[in-house]
Amino acid sequence: MRVIHFWLAHREELSRLLQQHVLLVFISTLAAVLVGIPSGVVAARRPRVGRAILVMASAAQTIPSLALLGFLLPLPLVGGVGPRTALVALAIYALLPIVRTTLTGIRNVDPAVIEAGVAMGMTPRQLLWMVQFPLALPSIIAGIRVATVIGVGTTTIAAAIGAGGLGEYIFRGLYMVDTTTILAGAIPAAALALTADGLLALLERRIRRGRTTPAGAARAAAAAAVLIAIFAAVAYARGGGDPAVTIGSKNFTEQVILGELLAQALEDEGSVRVVRKLNLGGTFICDRGVRTGELDAYVEYTGTAVSAVFHEDVPHDSRQAFERARDLYAQGGITALDPLGFNNTFAILVRSRDAAARALRTIDDLRSMQGTWTPGFGHEFLQREDGYPGLVRTYGLNFASQPRAMELALIYPALAGGQVDVIAGDATSALIDALQLTQLEDNRHYFPPYDAIPVVRTSTLLRYPAVGRALARLTGRISNSDMRAMNASVDLHHRDVQQVAREFLARLPRVGE
Amino acid sequence: MLVQFIDVTYQYQAHVPVLKHVNLAVDAGDVCALVGRSGVGKTTLLKLVNRLLLPSSGTVVVEGRNTREWDAIRLRRRSGYVFQDVGLFPHMTVEENVSIVPRLEQWTAVRARSRAYELLELLGLPPEQFAGRYPRELSGGQRQRVGLARALATDPPILLMDEPFGALDPLTRAEVRQAFADVQSRLHTTVMIVTHDISEAFALAGRIGVVDGGELLIYEAPPLVASSADPRVRAFIDAVPPRP
Numbered sequence: 001m002r003v004i005h006f007w008l009a010h011r012e013e014l015s016r017l018l019q020q021h022v023l024l025v026f027i028s029t030l031a032a033v034l035v036g037i038p039s040g041v042v043a044a045r046r047p048r049v050g051r052a053i054l055v056m057a058s059a060a061q062t063i064p065s066l067a068l069l070g071f072l073l074p075l076p077l078v079g080g081v082g083p084r085t086a087l088v089a090l091a092i093y094a095l096l097p098i099v100r101t102t103l104t105g106i107r108n109v110d111p112a113v114i115e116a117g118v119a120m121g122m123t124p125r126q127l128l129w130m131v132q133f134p135l136a137l138p139s140i141i142a143g144i145r146v147a148t149v150i151g152v153g154t155t156t157i158a159a160a161i162g163a164g165g166l167g168e169y170i171f172r173g174l175y176m177v178d179t180t181t182i183l184a185g186a187i188p189a190a191a192l193a194l195t196a197d198g199l200l201a202l203l204e205r206r207i208r209r210g211r212t213t214p215a216g217a218a219r220a221a222a223a224a225a226v227l228i229a230i231f232a233a234v235a236y237a238r239g240g241g242d243p244a245v246t247i248g249s250k251n252f253t254e255q256v257i258l259g260e261l262l263a264q265a266l267e268d269e270g271s272v273r274v275v276r277k278l279n280l281g282g283t284f285i286c287d288r289g290v291r292t293g294e295l296d297a298y299v300e301y302t303g304t305a306v307s308a309v310f311h312e313d314v315p316h317d318s319r320q321a322f323e324r325a326r327d328l329y330a331q332g333g334i335t336a337l338d339p340l341g342f343n344n345t346f347a348i349l350v351r352s353r354d355a356a357a358r359a360l361r362t363i364d365d366l367r368s369m370q371g372t373w374t375p376g377f378g379h380e381f382l383q384r385e386d387g388y389p390g391l392v393r394t395y396g397l398n399f400a401s402q403p404r405a406m407e408l409a410l411i412y413p414a415l416a417g418g419q420v421d422v423i424a425g426d427a428t429s430a431l432i433d434a435l436q437l438t439q440l441e442d443n444r445h446y447f448p449p450y451d452a453i454p455v456v457r458t459s460t461l462l463r464y465p466a467v468g469r470a471l472a473r474l475t476g477r478i479s480n481s482d483m484r485a486m487n488a489s490v491d492l493h494h495r496d497v498q499q500v501a502r503e504f505l506a507r508l509p510r511v512g513e
Numbered sequence: 514m515l516v517q518f519i520d521v522t523y524q525y526q527a528h529v530p531v532l533k534h535v536n537l538a539v540d541a542g543d544v545c546a547l548v549g550r551s552g553v554g555k556t557t558l559l560k561l562v563n564r565l566l567l568p569s570s571g572t573v574v575v576e577g578r579n580t581r582e583w584d585a586i587r588l589r590r591r592s593g594y595v596f597q598d599v600g601l602f603p604h605m606t607v608e609e610n611v612s613i614v615p616r617l618e619q620w621t622a623v624r625a626r627s628r629a630y631e632l633l634e635l636l637g638l639p640p641e642q643f644a645g646r647y648p649r650e651l652s653g654g655q656r657q658r659v660g661l662a663r664a665l666a667t668d669p670p671i672l673l674m675d676e677p678f679g680a681l682d683p684l685t686r687a688e689v690r691q692a693f694a695d696v697q698s699r700l701h702t703t704v705m706i707v708t709h710d711i712s713e714a715f716a717l718a719g720r721i722g723v724v725d726g727g728e729l730l731i732y733e734a735p736p737l738v739a740s741s742a743d744p745r746v747r748a749f750i751d752a753v754p755p756r757p
Contacts, residue, residue: 116600119565119673120614120663121589130613134604 002180003187009496010184018188020164024083025151025196028090030225032147036095037140040102041128050103057096065089065157073161073285086155086163093154094147101143105136138208145200152193156185160251162280162289166192171251172279178494244273245460245467248286248295251279253497254344254428257486258299260501262454265473268510269466283308290334296460297467301344301450305329305336307386314386314448318343321449335458337471339451342480346381346447347427347439348391349415355438362443363395366422375403376411376420386448387424394446412437428480430488452478469510477508514574515541515671515703516562521571523557530569531557533727539720541670544697544704546718548711548749553724555707559673562705563592576670590614593664593702597676599656601648601663607633608644611662618667625666632662635699636692654685661693665702674706678713690717711749715739723749 007014039057043050063071068089072078078088109132117131159167169185172178245266249259259278266274277295280286287309289295305325306314312328315321318339326336348363360366366373381387382405391397404420415423416435425432427439427450454471461468486504489495516539524530531554539545547555560566561573564585573580575588593614601610611632612625620628630640636658648656657677664672677693678686694717697704708714714721715735722732723746731738731746739750 110600110603112596112598112600113602116594116596116602119563119589119594119596121586121617123586126617131602135602 003183006180006184014184014188017164017166017168017185018192020083021152021155021166021189021192024086024090024155024158024163024165025148025192028087028155029094029144029148029151031087031091032094032098033144035091036098036143036147037102039095040099040140041106041133043099043103044106044132045128053099054103057099060092061096065093065154066160068092069157069161073288083158083163085161086158086165090151090154090158094151097143097146097150098140099143101139101146102136105139105143106132108139109135138204141200141204141207145197145204148196148200149193152189152196156189159279160281161285162248162277168279172256178491180494244275245296245464246275246277246294248280248289248298249278250283250286250298251281253430253490254426254483254487255279255299256497257483257490257501258340258452260497261474261478261505262297262299262471264498264501264505265470266467268505269470271466272464290455290457291332293457295457297454297456297471299340299452300325300336300455301452302339303345303448303450305453305455307448316445316448318449318451322451322453325453329455330458333458335456335461337454337456337468338475339453340474341452341476341478342428342483343449343451344426344428344483345442345450346387346424347429347432348442349412349423349425349432349437349439350421351415351418352436352438354421355440360438360440362441363391363446364443366395366397366440369421370398370400372400373421374401374419375399375422376406376414377403377424378408378411379405381424391424391446394444428483428487430484430491433484434488434492452483473508473510478504514538515543515576516705517574518558518561519572519574521561521568521573523554523561523566524569530727532561534571535729537722537729537732539703539705541703542701543720544706544718545720545722546714547705547707547722547724548714549709549724551709554727555709555724556675558724559594559675559705559707562671562673563589563594565589590618590667591669592671592673593666593669595657595660595664595672595674595677597679599648599660599680601656601659603648605647606644607638607646607648607651607659608640610648610659611666613663614667628666629662632665633659635696636662638662652685653681654689657681657689658692661689661696665696665700668700668702670703672702672704674704676708677706679708679710693717711752 039053043053069085072085072089078085113131113135114127117127122130155165156167156170158165159171166185166189169181170189173180173182173185247259247263247266249255256278259276263274263276266272277289280289283300283304286295286298286300290298300309302318302321302325303314306312306321306328310325310328312324315324322336322339329336348366350360354360358365358369360369377388382403388403406414406420411420411423412425412429412431412435414420415437425437431437432439454474456467456471482504486500489500490497518535518537521532521535522530523532535558537545547558549555557566561568561580562575564580564583567581575583576591580588602613605613608626608629611629612620615625615628630644633640633643638655638658643651643655648659651659657680661677678690681689690713706714706717719734720732721735721738723730723738725745730743731741733741738746741747741750
């Protein structure tokens with residue numbers, strides 16, 4: 001029921017994502033057909049080449065899809081954020097079933113029939129087109145069917161690199177640990193797979209029964225191709241056109257909200273069209289995007305920028321960290337604007353009732369609890385030198401047991417439920433208020449600052465003065481508690497991101513007003 | 514002389530020869546039958562005629578030209594071929610099967626169709642009933658008639674038949690054989706037919722060759738074959754059950 005409400009509330013978005021999904025699958029499968037069938041034919045006629053082709057296609061198939069996307073991302077021509085990389089990866093996946101079934105389909109034609117063709121005076125080419133290929137067609141269609149169904153599933157992963165499609169809901173749901181959102185993407189994807197499978201099964205059966213000749217199948221395929229091409233042209237025309245500013249974001253709730261805030265603030269200026277590429281994987285992808293010009297702006301955090309992007313040690317002073325980030329960005333033609341206000345650093349969290357009962361205020365105070373408390377930390381926090389090991393050293397902590405390594409999403413409930421007693425979380429997590437947790441003050445300034453800063457291509461700022469005005473409106477306006485509240489609205493109360501952003505912006509005056 | 518074998522030997526690479534020093538001649542309009550046990554090289558003999566195979570030594574001459582000099586595709590289109598297992602194209606209708614060689618020869622659609630209908634009629638398969646059917650919708654006898662019609666479609670000078678009635682039950686075989694005899698007497702096509710059934714050879718052929726162990730033992734008119742004194746030939750003749 002909740003899922004149906006979700007769909008109704010997100011009608012337009014759903015239809016856009018569904019459309020993207022269909023296009024991604026269709027274009028990638030079509031490309032695989034155009035490459036795979038000729039490869040299969042060549043493979044069938046030249047066994048040695050055939051073996052090589054099969055080995056390559058099988059090897060490509062075994063690469064995990066996320067790894068393949070990650071591998072393609074930095075490559076020139078095929079790489080980059082967005083649908084292009086996804087199409088290449090999807091086409092590579094679709095290739096194997098098509099090549100294989102073309103090959104076996106042609107090889108399995110009854111030798112008596114082949115002999116008849118030869119004795120009748122067919123040239124090898126005529127034999128291929130008049131006999132072998134038509135007889136292999138049902139097998140080839142079966143291969144396309146398999147490729148399409150796999151494609152519908154794999155395409156959900158394309159959302160990780162900003163290609164869109166129903167995977168956006170699935171990823172969004174995973175990050176929010178919200179089953180409804182996951183189902184909102186997974187159910188239409190499954191339905192799409194079943195529909196595509198059913199239609200192709202019908203075609204396969206008709207060909208097997210001999211009711212549809214190869215020429216008929218070709219006509220049907222051509223008709224479908226034309227339809228989809230029109231569909232694609234319409235989608236493209238709607239997306240392309242006049243110059244626009246593209247706003248990106250990483251793939252977690254806070255980032256999507258910030259992206260939406262940037263986008264709406266810019267739309268309020270009214271002079272430029274805004275394209276949203278929100279929910280795009282991690283730091284690396286967004287950074288690449290803003291460097292290549294695929295994105296014009298997104299929100300980064302000072303600590304992340306200095307350490308993860310520029311591989312330098314992060315100054316522990318907020319101001320210094322920001323200035324370092326700004327200088328490093330400036331060298332690459334990117335402007336880091338003034339901080340938005342909140343600092344999404346690591347937060348050492350305890351249950352509020354424990355904090356009250358034992359008068360815990362700072363991380364130093366934790367020393368009084370050591371020997372009795374069990375900590376729980378994320379995998380990354382445990383590994384990083386600037387995570388757990390440094391924390392223990394800086395504060396001289398000594399816990400009762402080895403910290404438990406946990407999935408980030410599970411850490412908060414584990415603390416609230418009493419399985420662990422102290423955790424490292426996000427300072428802006430919606431769950432801090434909801435689960436009645438308290439953040440202990442980092443009085444020794446161990447954690448580097450993670451102040452949110454919009455990073456914008458300098459050329460974009462110069463070209464569109466509205467961008468600077470729009471972002472200045474947000475400067476210093478979003479506090480930690482504002483951010484926690486917005487995160488809670490989206491994550492816990494399942495409110496629409498656009499709505500939450502709009503309400504927040506309504507409270508901020510426009511620059512110059 | 515339409516087909517002539519001059520001292521033809523055929524062997525696969527270094528194996529024992531399948532055919533040894535075969536000499537024979539087939540005149541235009543003749544029906545010649547080659548009889549022998551399975552696996553003695555009868556099919557190889559047919560394949561040498563339309564250059565599906567080339568002799569290891571010796572010469573095969575078709576229409577006055579050495580098969581080595583023939584363009585294989587041209588030669589094959591001038592010789593109809595009927596197989597024991599028929600080899601109809603399963604994805605084509607009866608009409609499409611029959612008109613396949615005309616289409617390869619780029620006949621007009623109208624001409625190809627009227628020829629197909631004519632042949633189907635001639636072989637006792639009313640076209641209005643059979644033209645649109647697929648091979649799997651036919652009985653064994655009907656299929657073999659379609660195979661025959663397909664082989665005859667461009668009115669080729671030579672018809673090569675490899676055990677054409679072998680897979681049929683006796684009653685059907687008699688029917689199809691009769692249909693074949695009728696058509697042949699009308700079209701005067703030159704026919705080389707391979708069979709393991711000596712009585713079939715006597716029923717159809719004007720000349721009979723007996724093949725055994727890769728050798729052509731005798732190649733004569735039926736009465737001379739019937740009265741041969743060669744014990745290896747006699748073994749075949751005497752195997753025929755006396756007519757009731």
